[in-house]
Amino acid sequence: MTSESQNLQHVSQNKTFGGWLKQYTHASETLNCTMRFSIFLPSVATAEHPVPAVYWLSGLTCTDENFSQKAGAFRVAESLGISLIMPDTSPRGDDVADDDNYDLGQGAGFYLNATQPPWNTHYRMYDYVVQELPGLIESHFPVSDVKSIAGHSMGGHGALTIGLKHPEQYRSISAFSPITHPMMCPWGQKAFAAYLGNDKETWRQYDACELLKQGKAALPMLVDQGDADNFLNEQLKPELLKAAAEQHDSPLELRMQSGYDHSYYFIASFIDDHLHFHAGYLLTDRH
């Protein structure tokens, strides 16, 4: 792929902690629309020294900007020499199907490939995150193909499912407040029915608990969950993730954090731990 065919357009840049936060748009072939993303490049990243990356998948209603503005992740990313890649949460645009509710349509792509109309013409965030975006990043920026994946809420669901299905592509997985079992919660049931139709067999491939039930996970997982999170019991259900991981002795560390809620103030409090966790796998030769 060439820069010309992808129409990569620079939007903005800010120096921060010695590195650079940059924002771009590009013509996505996978999503059939113009997409925006943000990338943090630590100061050590050069063509001769490409750096590993952590992909961050955001939650419902977010864009590429929420994590950049609120997570406070760049200090440690700079110190570790790790790039952060922040895609949007869905296809976008006037001709992209949408819904009046916050939990379906634009801002709510759920990191899957939709099969049902009207969603199936644009909503292919799974392929976008797994294939197109890494291809674009690694061909245009000083970023190596060594990568991990993380996310929050709907993005925690995305990080877990994508990471579990692609152990050859990622080194480690982490999540804050993930939707662990979308087949069994209102957010997931609504989105999966719309995007994937009523055959629940097709839902399992996008459900972290269902994937964990298939066998031992190959990648280490770190999950933080606040116990004052308003969505904990109805939507998130970390105890089901823990049970599914224990079934095959999968390497999951679930940390219940006392008093923390669903906000970026929670993410900011523990993002340093997540970056150090990923660095332990990104910055060493694969065993």
Added chain:
Amino acid sequence: MTSESQNLQHVSQNKTFGGWLKQYTHASETLNCTMRFSIFLPSVATAEHPVPAVYWLSGLTCTDENFSQKAGAFRVAESLGISLIMPDTSPRGDDVADDDNYDLGQGAGFYLNATQPPWNTHYRMYDYVVQELPGLIESHFPVSDVKSIAGHSMGGHGALTIGLKHPEQYRSISAFSPITHPMMCPWGQKAFAAYLGNDKETWRQYDACELLKQGKAALPMLVDQGDADNFLNEQLKPELLKAAAEQHDSPLELRMQSGYDHSYYFIASFIDDHLHFHAGYLLTDRH
């Protein structure tokens, strides 16, 4: 003052880095309207152990939320045991005078006491920051009367002018990208003419360079300024602040930061330095 007369209302709270970010509204007598503010309380703050505070004054268009969401200050505030107090940038409300432009009226109070109609019925941010808000904070929260003051852009102007005029009340002053000489820049000239009228003698009391020309400053000042800031030459003019400070050997450290702009990504990069600077004065007995 009692809680009842000030009608202090709890709006929200988020646990972060072990401490608590809390948001309140109250009926401000000074500003004659309902005001919102945010306060970060580190975990060590108790009625028996009140903690010192840094007041943060935000810039044009901001509310009490920008610093909380974007500055990444709470990690170090928690580790130092310092409270952060974040007022809004102007009086607010449907019956408060406003202007269609971003640099006058609501969101642009300039931390002064307006004398000209229609502004003089509400716009008294100087008295609010110097008197009413500290009185409210120190009577309702585990915060001592030991404090410093900091801010960004218009708020950097506020921090410098308020701190310079009240060395008995503050221990130290810091600013990011401050408007150093409002009498000599378009933002300041427009605001001062509207709020204070055309007699420029009345402007001098709200101009940091003019205050520094009057004699040696009693408080240490730390100022960070990015050299890629779009407002640097027309609005901010740090070289004039430096010259005014040198005239009487005032304790100003001005740091020009290469490549940084006017955004919160710049503030986040150096806020830890500012908190450590203030801690050096807040956490020791006054000499």
